[in-house]
Amino acid sequence: MGNDILVLVEHHAGAVHDSAAELLGKARELAGATGGQAVAVLLHDGWGDTHASALPADRVLSVEHTAFANFLPEAYVIALEAILRDRDPRLTLIANTTVGMDLAGSLSARMSSPLVAYCVDLAIDGDVVVATSQVFGGKLNAEVELPSGIASVVAGAFPPAEGGGAPEVEAVAPMAGLDSLSMTFLGRIEPETSDVDITAEEILISVGRGIGGEENVELAQELADALGGVVSASRPVADAGWLPKTRQVGKSGRKVTPRLYIACGISGAPEHLEGMRDAELIIAINTDEKAPIFDVAHFGTTEDLFDILPALTERIEAATSVA
């Protein structure tokens, strides 16, 4: 087993994803402890070489092939498995994005290499890696040890690397399997933008599964109307069609930073927190006092949202009609 810390550089539509700087920053720190290098892996179809030399890494492994024009899990797995077998790093860091959720487990199984998912902290302790992972919807953390392996890292867990680097860029020959894939990329589709843009709103009244049904969304709408805000939602509410997908806050929805975010019946899963934890003022209404939403909220109540929402709307309406 080697001492290097490998980082998969995620990129989309010609832009390096924010996660790369976060993972490389941590990789440099860990490589300092193991005595290895922070090695970035960049799989691309030609544009990558100009980006490679700007990455904050000690070394960049650059593989160029047309199969990397867009993210194709099969192509990525073939390339990464070959690289991991060849370089035998101590640890491989992959962002816990769609890309990471697709690749990390598959690589772990193919290589019989341990995997820590939903990782929020990493350290080297003697000859083991110590990782902290979010489990049970963020209700608990797990601290685990592994000799070496793969970690899929939650967005925002580590600060981005400061400054660039002067990495040595090493071209790696494309792997044979890349020419005979069973997958074809058909297209990339950007979201429609006909609805309100929740990222531009100052006040969001956000509803989760605790709202119970589409017919109750009105209660949040009334408060939003009183405050001049709009209603947003957690993923299950959008999936159920109770509100449009454009209103979804979180990892696979929008990242919002309003002046006021009122979370109603939202448990605060890590994927949701990712999208709203930087809001200026967060108020959470949730009957479960252990709900992780209270970890990021400034004010909270465990009273029933069906009692709080109408009462609060009434107060706000009274205050606004005074003038």
Add this chain to the structure above:
Amino acid sequence: MHIVVPMKQTVDLVEELELNDEGTDIEREYLTFVSNEWDEQALEEALLLKEAGGGTTVTVIGLDETDVDQTLFAALAKGADRAIKLSGDFEGGITSHQRAAILAEVVGGLDADVVLIGVQSPEDLDGQTGVLLAGLLGRPHVSVAIAVEPHDAGVKVTQEFGAGVVHEIAVTGPAVVGVQAARQAPRYVAISRVRQAMQSGGLEVMDAPDSSGDAGGLTIRRLYAPEMSSQAEMLSGDAEDIAGRLAQIIADRGLVKA
């Protein structure tokens, strides 16, 4: 097309999670277990594919975990063709690697064209079962799918990225798809229909293959509740008092436009 949907019983997150004496796992004995919500999404997508015709059949598989019968019979009542329960001792919980190893053996013998499985479960410390299964089977996979539709000789998978961006990928040959959401909300099935399914039986029971192999290679030092990073100030009193306090807090920030 033959679709296999592995289904997992997972802890109901609304419940209070207590730790065992060693602090290395949750105390599972008195918890309520529910069908993993993402597996329910995978089942729905499978049923939609079946309804699209072409002789598609759906097999659901579950390990003998608390209340799995309920989940499997509900799947039959919703339209699955076959339900298999793998018996074994799983009450103490197993890792995703062990689950994937069990499924790999069974799914390998079922001649599945596509495995649809929930993208994750709340207990995936050592990774998500679907992609681990794909890796063990050496099959291509696409995870975080929000639609799986027939396409030429295989399927077209819509893979979701952040902020509403999606990719469409065509896959030929046997594949594993991790489902984030079905094209429509999972259908409802009346309890009476689940009971009917129970009465007509139809649950195949098999011994689970040995899962004592690779458990994933993680040693758990401890589980703990994360420290509150910003410690919410909890408001007490009745709903009226709290609404009053909240209105004041909001007004103090200049957010109430008179």
